[in-house]
Amino acid sequence: MNILTIKELQNKGLQPEILFWVGCAGSFDDRAKKITKSFVSLLNKAGVSFAVLGKEESCTGDPAKRAGNEFLFQMQAVSNIEILNQYNFKKIVTTCPHCLNTLKNEYPDLGGKYDVIHHTELLSTLISEQKIKIDNSEFNGKKITFHDPCYLGRANKVYEPPRKLIESLNADLKEMKSCKEKGLCCGAGGAQMFKESEKGSKEINIKRTEEALETKSEIIAAGCPFCNTMLTDGIKNKEMDDKVHVYDVAELLDKST
Amino acid sequence: MISSILFSLILIFSILLFIRNCRKLYRNINLGKNIDRSDKSNLRFKKMFRLAFGQSKMFDKPLVGILHFIVYVAFVLINIELLEIILDGVLGTHRVLAPVLGNFYNFLIAFFELLAIAVIVCVILFWIRRNLLKIRRFISNDLKGWPKNDANYILYIEVILMFLFLNMNATDQVLQNAGYSYYGDYGTYPISLYLVPVYENLELSSIFIIERVSWWLHILGILFFLNYLYYSKHLHILLAFPNTYFSNINSGGGLDNLDSVYKEVKAMLDPKVDPYSTNNTNQQFQKFGADDVFDLNWFQLLNSYTCTECGRCSSECPANQTGKILSPRSIMMKTRDRLEEVGKNIDKNKAFKDDGKKLLNDYITKEELWACTTCNACVESCPIGIDPLSIIIDLRRYMVMEESSAPKEINNMMNNLENNGAPWPFNQQDRLNWINN
Ligand code: SF4
Ligand code: SF4
Numbered sequence: 001m002n003i004l005t006i007k008e009l010q011n012k013g014l015q016p017e018i019l020f021w022v023g024c025a026g027s028f029d030d031r032a033k034k035i036t037k038s039f040v041s042l043l044n045k046a047g048v049s050f051a052v053l054g055k056e057e058s059c060t061g062d063p064a065k066r067a068g069n070e071f072l073f074q075m076q077a078v079s080n081i082e083i084l085n086q087y088n089f090k091k092i093v094t095t096c097p098h099c100l101n102t103l104k105n106e107y108p109d110l111g112g113k114y115d116v117i118h119h120t121e122l123l124s125t126l127i128s129e130q131k132i133k134i135d136n137s138e139f140n141g142k143k144i145t146f147h148d149p150c151y152l153g154r155a156n157k158v159y160e161p162p163r164k165l166i167e168s169l170n171a172d173l174k175e176m177k178s179c180k181e182k183g184l185c186c187g188a189g190g191a192q193m194f195k196e197s198e199k200g201s202k203e204i205n206i207k208r209t210e211e212a213l214e215t216k217s218e219i220i221a222a223g224c225p226f227c228n229t230m231l232t233d234g235i236k237n238k239e240m241d242d243k244v245h246v247y248d249v250a251e252l253l254d255k256s257t
Numbered sequence: 258m259i260s261s262i263l264f265s266l267i268l269i270f271s272i273l274l275f276i277r278n279c280r281k282l283y284r285n286i287n288l289g290k291n292i293d294r295s296d297k298s299n300l301r302f303k304k305m306f307r308l309a310f311g312q313s314k315m316f317d318k319p320l321v322g323i324l325h326f327i328v329y330v331a332f333v334l335i336n337i338e339l340l341e342i343i344l345d346g347v348l349g350t351h352r353v354l355a356p357v358l359g360n361f362y363n364f365l366i367a368f369f370e371l372l373a374i375a376v377i378v379c380v381i382l383f384w385i386r387r388n389l390l391k392i393r394r395f396i397s398n399d400l401k402g403w404p405k406n407d408a409n410y411i412l413y414i415e416v417i418l419m420f421l422f423l424n425m426n427a428t429d430q431v432l433q434n435a436g437y438s439y440y441g442d443y444g445t446y447p448i449s450l451y452l453v454p455v456y457e458n459l460e461l462s463s464i465f466i467i468e469r470v471s472w473w474l475h476i477l478g479i480l481f482f483l484n485y486l487y488y489s490k491h492l493h494i495l496l497a498f499p500n501t502y503f504s505n506i507n508s509g510g511g512l513d514n515l516d517s518v519y520k521e522v523k524a525m526l527d528p529k530v531d532p533y534s535t536n537n538t539n540q541q542f543q544k545f546g547a548d549d550v551f552d553l554n555w556f557q558l559l560n561s562y563t564c565t566e567c568g569r570c571s572s573e574c575p576a577n578q579t580g581k582i583l584s585p586r587s588i589m590m591k592t593r594d595r596l597e598e599v600g601k602n603i604d605k606n607k608a609f610k611d612d613g614k615k616l617l618n619d620y621i622t623k624e625e626l627w628a629c630t631t632c633n634a635c636v637e638s639c640p641i642g643i644d645p646l647s648i649i650i651d652l653r654r655y656m657v658m659e660e661s662s663a664p665k666e667i668n669n670m671m672n673n674l675e676n677n678g679a680p681w682p683f684n685q686q687d688r689l690n691w692i693n694n
Pocket of ligand 2: 564565567571585586638640641645
């Protein structure tokens with residue numbers, strides 16, 4: 001896979017349309033790395049000019065901010081903004097809704113004003129512009145349910161693009177009983193991903209997995225690497241991992257193009 | 258004459274009491290830190306019209322939305338009748354507007370009676386729903402005791418007030434028909450007409466007493482209600498308006514960036530600033546986050562008084578749904594309880610005297626705070642623009658930045674972030690390794 005960093009491009013006197021913000025999960029988590037690769041593969045198929053920050057990228061600071069460590073968050077934010085402001089690009093695209101939310105809504109105040117979109121938004125434009133063409137969707141008629149990531153849906157009001165993508169696969173989109181504005185969290189946000197949950201009657205990801213299983217879908221589509229992990233764990237816990245699979249919308253699309 | 262004087266005294270007393278409560282409310286809310294919400298008044302007005310006047314979010318549950326809307330509209334309109342009641346009370350007249358308005362008067366009263374019966378029906382349905390149907394947000398622990406009683410008291414008061422209004426009209430009609438004393442012939446009223454047979458066999462003098470008692474109880478009930486508001490979740494009928502107006506109108510899910518932190522971070526990253534220079538010492542007293550109501554902003558405190566304790570937030574909360582003790586509704590209720598306690602402390606001691614208590618720990622526990630996934634469901638579901646999440650975050654900020662009391666795993670995550678630029682122990686230099694494996 002040949003991927004250029006924005007610095008390499010700049011050294012050649014070029015600038016990309018799109019800066020792909022890979023994110024910590026997308027860079028390091030084994031499952032999320034596959035999503036990163038699928039998305040890159042789609043960008044290449046569509047001939048999009050893009051680059052990554054590579055070793056210059058660092059955590060946006062979202063988990064620190066939501067844990068209450070404003071100090072650590074702003075240290076991250078200010079140094080990221082310093083790096084981002086050295087480069088020229090049109091848009092930032094990210095596969096992680098947490099990165100999306102932070103870059104889009106929390107960086108502007110600190111001097112980082114960028115046009116930031118989620119990968120499902122970019123992909124749905126590429127589909128409309130027919131830059132990506134579905135050939136022979138293996139998901140034809142399959143039941144797929146979409147889990148709204150909190151930081152994509154409620155926090156940024158992106159509900160339709162991922163759904164449009166699933167529909168473009170000719171799949172049978174099944175909604176869970178709580179979806180869109182009322183979508184139930186997967187349980188990972190607000191730094192919960194990194195700790196045990198408080199005592200209760202059930203884990204949040206199990207509850208969400210149950211709602212997904214109620215739709216009788218074969219595939220649970222997600223748009224966030226953390227939701228992906230939580231739901232995959234949920235499916236395993238329910239011993240349904242041989243029948244039901246969790247994929248990022250980008251992975252589904254990559255398989256069908 | 259005596260009754261006019263008595264009425265005027267009670268009226269003035271109630272209004273003064275109400276003003277006193279309002280001033281207390283205003284003072285308590287202003288114990289919070291300043292936050293600028295004076296921008297974009299156009300957008301703010303629109304939001305207020307949509308959420309407070311139009312109650313748009315109440316229609317997420319259409320049936321409840323309609324019932325609530327009927328009670329609200331009826332409540333506002335029937336109070337027009339108050340104008341006449343007050344005039345009669347002060348002047349010692351009886352139905353002073355009837356001769357002035359003529360037929361229109363009868364139309365108005367008929368209309369009010371229809372509203373009154375609609376309110377009675379809605380309120381009975383609300384009571385059934387709240388007490389007989391096992392709806393989780395109405396039977397959960399955070400509503401036990403006073404909050405549950407408060408909700409029911411209001412329903413009882415509403416039914417009683419409406420009944421008194423109808424009863425007063427019914428007896429009035431009997432007296433009118435009989436040409437008793439000063440009761441002129443103003444016509445019949447569509448709903449209270451059905452109560453008339455109840456009184457037909459009674460002495461006119463007894464009916465007269467019943468009419469007067471109904472009239473008095475009705476107005477006393479309204480004045481009681483006015484002053485009960487301050488102690489009740491029903492404060493929302495007034496505060497929903499300013500609360501929606503001043504609510505967060507940024508569309509995204511961004512949290513505020515603390516200015517105080519920004520200054521320090523800039524100073525740290527800027528090599529020109531000497532971190533030990535004396536200019537910085539005053540910043541040592543800066544407190545990050547909140548452990549008591551004084552550290553919250555006035556909008557958050559206004560939120561706490563506005564909360565109707567409906568529990569829509571908690572029933573959407575993933576932590577609450579899975580049995581954790583976190584309930585965003587109870588975050589709001591506890592904030593109000595603490596604020597009230599602080600207010601009483603100030604009443605007693607002129608200025609706040611340390612009582613050894615704090616919002617954090619004495620009211621809201623760490624276990625609640627750490628259970629939040631910051632999913633925004635509470636904020637999204639609140640029909641009147643309340644933001645429980647912002648309070649949770651401010652308290653977390655205090656725990657992390659002032660107390661360093663985060664759970665161990667959170668500290669690990671933050672250490673990784675600080676050292677490697679990722680929440681896991683991976684090296685920043687390996688950020689591109691995903692390309693190859
Ligand atoms: S943001 Fe926190 S308190 Fe609000 S609904 Fe989500 S988990 Fe519950
Ligand atoms: S915060 Fe809003 S949704 Fe929650 S109980 Fe109060 S009024 Fe209801």
